[in-house]
Amino acid sequence: xxxxxxxELITQAARKAQKKGDLPKTALPPVTVNRPKHAEQGDWSCAxxxxxIRDVNNALKERGAERSSPLQIADIIAKRLPExxxxxxxxxxxxxxxxxxxxxxxxxxxxxxxxxxxxxYFRLPLGQGKRVQVEFVxxxxxxxxxxxxxRNAAIGDTLARLLENNGYIVQREYYINDRxxxxxxxxxxxxxxxxxxxxxxxxxxxxxxxxxxxxxxARQIQAAQGDSLLALSDEQAIPRFRELGLAxxxxxxxxxxxxxxxxxxNWFSEQSLYxxxxxxxxxxxxxxxxxxxxxxxxxxFRASRYLPKSDRDEVFIRSNGEPGYYxxxxxxxxxxxxxxxxxxxxxxxxxxxxxxxxxxxxxLKALHIDPERLTIVLYDFVTLHRGGQEIKISKRSGxxxxxxxxxxxxxxxxxxxxxxxxxxxARIDFDIELAVAQNNENPVYYVQYAHARVSSILRKARxxxxxxxEADLSLLQDETELALLHKMLQLPEVVAEAIERFSxxxxxxxxxxxxxxxTKFYDACRVLSNDPTDAALSRARLQLVQATQIxxxxxxxxxxxxxxxxx
RNA sequence: GCCCCCGUAGCUCAGUGGAUAGAGCAGAGGACUUCUAAUCCUAAGGUCGCAGGUUCGAAUCCUGCCGGGGGUGCCA
Numbered sequence: 001x002x003x004x005x006x007x008e009l010i011t012q013a014a015r016k017a018q019k020k021g022d023l024p025k026t027a028l029p030p031v032t033v034n035r036p037k038h039a040e041q042g043d044w045s046c047a048x049x050x051x052x053i054r055d056v057n058n059a060l061k062e063r064g065a066e067r068s069s070p071l072q073i074a075d076i077i078a079k080r081l082p083e084x085x086x087x088x089x090x091x092x093x094x095x096x097x098x099x100x101x102x103x104x105x106x107x108x109x110x111x112x113x114x115x116x117x118x119x120x121y122f123r124l125p126l127g128q129g130k131r132v133q134v135e136f137v138x139x140x141x142x143x144x145x146x147x148x149x150x151r152n153a154a155i156g157d158t159l160a161r162l163l164e165n166n167g168y169i170v171q172r173e174y175y176i177n178d179r180x181x182x183x184x185x186x187x188x189x190x191x192x193x194x195x196x197x198x199x200x201x202x203x204x205x206x207x208x209x210x211x212x213x214x215x216x217x218a219r220q221i222q223a224a225q226g227d228s229l230l231a232l233s234d235e236q237a238i239p240r241f242r243e244l245g246l247a248x249x250x251x252x253x254x255x256x257x258x259x260x261x262x263x264x265x266n267w268f269s270e271q272s273l274y275x276x277x278x279x280x281x282x283x284x285x286x287x288x289x290x291x292x293x294x295x296x297x298x299x300x301f302r303a304s305r306y307l308p309k310s311d312r313d314e315v316f317i318r319s320n321g322e323p324g325y326y327x328x329x330x331x332x333x334x335x336x337x338x339x340x341x342x343x344x345x346x347x348x349x350x351x352x353x354x355x356x357x358x359x360x361x362x363x364l365k366a367l368h369i370d371p372e373r374l375t376i377v378l379y380d381f382v383t384l385h386r387g388g389q390e391i392k393i394s395k396r397s398g399x400x401x402x403x404x405x406x407x408x409x410x411x412x413x414x415x416x417x418x419x420x421x422x423x424x425x426a427r428i429d430f431d432i433e434l435a436v437a438q439n440n441e442n443p444v445y446y447v448q449y450a451h452a453r454v455s456s457i458l459r460k461a462r463x464x465x466x467x468x469x470e471a472d473l474s475l476l477q478d479e480t481e482l483a484l485l486h487k488m489l490q491l492p493e494v495v496a497e498a499i500e501r502f503s504x505x506x507x508x509x510x511x512x513x514x515x516x517x518x519t520k521f522y523d524a525c526r527v528l529s530n531d532p533t534d535a536a537l538s539r540a541r542l543q544l545v546q547a548t549q550i551x552x553x554x555x556x557x558x559x560x561x562x563x564x565x566x567x
Numbered sequence: 568g569c570c571c572c573c574g575u576a577g578c579u580c581a582g583u584g585g586a587u588a589g590a591g592c593a594g595a596g597g598a599c600u601u602c603u604a605a606u607c608c609u610a611a612g613g614u615c616g617c618a619g620g621u622u623c624g625a626a627u628c629c630u631g632c633c634g635g636g637g638g639u640g641c642c643a
Contacts (some may be wrong), residue, residue, distance in 0.1 A: 034585070041595075042636050047585055050623060095623070097586070140643070181642060315641040325643045354571055355638055380572070380636080422580070425572050427636065429579080434592090441592055442605085449605050457602050492635055499581085509581055512590075519606065545602095567605070 001124065001492040005086060006100065007031045013080040014048065022076045023168070024059035026052060035490070042091065042099030043486060049073035049096035070096025107485045108476040111540075114488065114547035119165075119554040122491045126499060127168030133336060134160045136348035137257065137264075138175040141249045142186040143213055145256050145403040148350065151382050151428065153403075154419040154560070156348040157262045158504040159377070159541060162495060173340075174253075174264045175332065178246055179271045181323065185209070187242035191234070193218035194241065198230055217248045256404050267289045273331040279323065282334050283365070291366050292316055301326065306362035312357060320459050331355075332364045337369045346375045351425075354378060358402045377502045379424040385431040410435040413561045417444040420559055421508040443512050448564050450515035451556065454549040455565040457527050461542050464528070468542035475540040480521035484544065487517040488551045495558070504559070511555040518548050 010031045017023040029051055036045045049070040057067050074092035081090060088103040114121045139149050157172070164170040178182070189208035193215050196202060204210065221229070232240060250267065257264070259511070273279050286292050291302045297319035304311050315324045324562025335347050349357060357378060361371035361434050384391040384401055391401060407415055415434045421443075422428050434441060461468065476482070492509040526534075527541040553563040 018591070032584095036586070037589080038587070041586070049622090050585080053623070093586080095586085122589050177643065264581040296641085300640085312640065320641080322641090324641055326641095328643090351572070351637060353638090353643080356643080358571085378572085426580080431579085443591060445605055446591085449603080452605095453603060460602060487628080505581080509590080515570085516590085522602080526602070567603075 001065070001496070002086075002489045003033065003493050006033045006046075006409055008328075009081055009084060009086070010046050010048060010077065010098065012082050014076045015491055016082075017080045018094055020078065020080070023073065024056055024063065026055040029053065030046075032434050036099065041097070042095065042181065043102040044100040046077075046098045046100070047096065049077065049098065051094065062317050074098045074543075100488070104477060104482055105474050107489075108473040108540075110485055111476065111543045111547045112471070114550055115543050118550055119557075122551065123497070124166045124492055124496060126166040126496065127163060129167065129169060130343045131169045131171070131341070132163055132344040132346065133171045133173055133340075133342045134163070134346045134348070135173045135175055135268075135336075136160075136346075137253075137262070138177070139253075140177050140182055141246055141253065142182055142209060143249065144252055145210055147384055147401050147403050147406050147430070149178065150260060150403045150415060151255060151379060151419045152256060152348055152350065152404065152511045152546075153262045154416050155377065155379055155424065155504055157260075157560055158416075158420060158507065158558060159346060159348070159499075159502060161560060162499050162504065164501065165554075166495060169264060172262075172264045173266045173268055173294050175268050175270065176246075176250065177270050177325075177328075179274070179328075180322070182347050183242055183246075183414060184238065187238045187245055188218055189214055190221070190245045191237045194221055194229065197222050198227060208312070210403065217245055220248050221245075221345065222238050247293070256402070256407075259404060259407055260416070265461075268332075270328050270332065273328060273335060274323075278335055278339070279331045282331050286316075286330075286366060289366065294344075301330070301363070301366075303359055303362035306365040307359075310362075314362075316430040326359070326363070329360070330367070331364060333360075333369070333374070334367055337364075337373065342373075344373055346377060348377045348379070351378050351380045377424060380427040382419070382428045382430050385429055385433075387433040388431070391432075406430075406432065412521055413448065414442065414444045417447070417508050420504050422513075423503060443508070444561075445567070447508075447511045447515045447556070448562070450518050450567040451549065451552045451563045452565060453522060454518065454545055454552060457545050458542070458549065459565070466528075466539070466542065468539040468546070469544050471539035472536055473543060475537045475542050476544060478521075478525055480517075480524045481544060482539070484517050484521045484548060487514050491551055491555065507555060507559050511552070511559070514548075514551060514555060518552070 012031065014023070014028055014031070018025045028048075031046065031048055032114070033044050033046045037044060053068070053070045053073060056073060060066065060068060071092060071094060074096050078090045078092055078098050081087070085106050086103060088101045090101070091099045093099050110170040134156055136159075137145070137149055139145055139152075145153075152485050160170045160172050180554075185205055185208055189204045190203045192202045194206070197215075197218055221241070225244075229237065229240065254264070254267075283292075286301065291305070292299050293302065294300070298315050299317035299403050300313045303314045314326045316330075318324050333345070336342050357376040360374060360376060364371045364374055384406070410432060418430065418435050419428065476485070491510065491514075494506050498506045521544075525541060527538060527539055527545055529535075556563040
């Protein structure tokens with residue numbers, strides 16, 4: 001990408017200056033460049049002289065030479081920049097910046113390159129075929145997804161889209177917690193609801209699931225099985241209802257997530273880890289390594305030996321004989337890394353799992369897996385509002401706002417955009433009224449509108465049988481045209497940073513920025529014209545518009561949003 | 568008690584070592600014989616929670632404090 005090319009130019013110039021004796025041969029830090037905020041400071045800027053002045057002066061002093069200044073160093077490096085079609089000119093600025101101005105002709109030519117290559121122009125060979133699993137959502141299968149799960153779905157799916165568009169082979173996985181205490185309570189609640197449908201006077205457990213959706217599941221089972229299960233004893237019924245309930249819930253989860261445009265490649269059963277011997281295997285392994293010990297009737301895992309700063313161990317098998325969730329996690333990650341051999345695994349978890357996240361490296365070390373191969377992406381909660389008024393979500397009262405309800409009201413595009421537009425660590429106050437507003441208060445539609453406009457221009461051009469495949473792009477000289485090109489070239493940088501920092505929120509901000517830059521061009525420059533003397537400029541601008549369509553559509557695709565042809 | 572995250576314009580948020588801190592919305596003023604006005608332009612709006620420190624340079628890194636949220640050995 002362009003940024004790397006600029007960095008390379010500076011690096012070469014600095015090395016050459018050292019080789020030629022303009023600069024003493026000090027160790028150079030990795031070169032960084034940035035886009036200045038002010039136009040007079042160029043398109044790209046580098047502060048390397050300020051970073052190396054101390055080392056340079058020390059070396060000069062040793063040699064008995066006169067001190068230098070950052071400005072002088074900037075000048076020396078600028079003079080040694082290799083010949084390049086990228087840059088038109090370079091300036092040095094106080095106190096020691098090297099400011100570079102892109103060559104407008106080169107910039108304009110990129111419109112043609114983008115039209116030629118399509119979205120591939122913006123894709124990066126980051127993954128090089130590395131196999132990465134993104135595990136996300138993974139909410140307990142005890143009911144429909146509540147709206148908090150939508151944020152997880154948006155972040156996880158967008159990370160997956162970012163990765164698969166940039167050279168990774170991605171698998172999307174949903175981990176089903178289909179064993180353990182919660183599942184038993186769920187099964188018992190469902191069994192009671194089923195019995196109630198036949199008029200039996202039984203109560204759901206005190207700590208059960210009071211939501212009305214449980215009655216819906218019971219009705220589904222009633223519809224499929226009739227009264228044939230009524231004769232079962234509690235001991236027979238609960239495993240059976242666990243199985244039937246699980247099927248009903250996962251079918252609903254898949255439906256809801258499909259509505260969110262999220263499709264999992266694999267639904268992984270926690271229970272399967274106990275059926276296929278994985279748990280037994282790691283149990284033996286850890287025991288042989290002396291990682292397990294007994295205390296208070298429970299089996300503990302010596303996590304502390306793997307975490308230097310911690311003296312805390314973890315329950316492996318609870319005193320009631322049931323493996324704890326940590327045991328499942330160890331078996332699960334053994335399966336991910338050893339059995340299935342993923343190069344890299346990303347888990348997307350809500351912030352209430354922060355402690356669990358901190359304990360993951362210990363288990364990986366015990367399994368002889370490099371902890372670097374696992375990334376936990378934590379995100380904060382979503383609170384729902386309607387016109388400034390918070391909507392309380394309480395699972396206990398059974399009063400929950402499902403993801404489906406919100407999606408039906410605000411639409412998938414708006415939901416995904418708004419959920420993505422905050423950094424992972426920030427809590428989101430999601431206002432349904434604002435999200436649903438289809439007006440200028442809502443940036444979602446601004447971005448999509450830009451795409452619709454672009455599409456409209458191209459459609460009209462085709463109707464007029466204009467062929468813009470050949471164009472003199474050097475005619476693109478307007479400030480807004482060059483700004484638009486410059487903004488498009490930023491897309492790969494945004495993508496690379498979003499992956500680097502696991503921060504999909506950079507995308508909606510970029511998309512809004514790109515849409516704005518386009519709309520300013522649209523306002524300033526007429527594309528289509530009846531005047532034949534405008535034909536050449538018109539063709540050049542059509543290439544620019546087509547390039548914009550590619551960039552906008554790709555940005556929207558990464559966020560899982562529609563790119564409408566008209567609105 | 569200890570650990571993690573957040574605190575930036577009236578509101579919602581970007582900005583995670585660069586120059587004069589940015590968007591959107593709201594509020595003020597202006598622009599439609601339009602390739603889609605769901606638009607554009609102009610002006611206004613700030614002790615970057617507070618106090619120290621590191622650095623040529625700090626909203627950004629370190630320490631302490633204040634305020635909000637979360638977590639804290641057998642639920643996942």
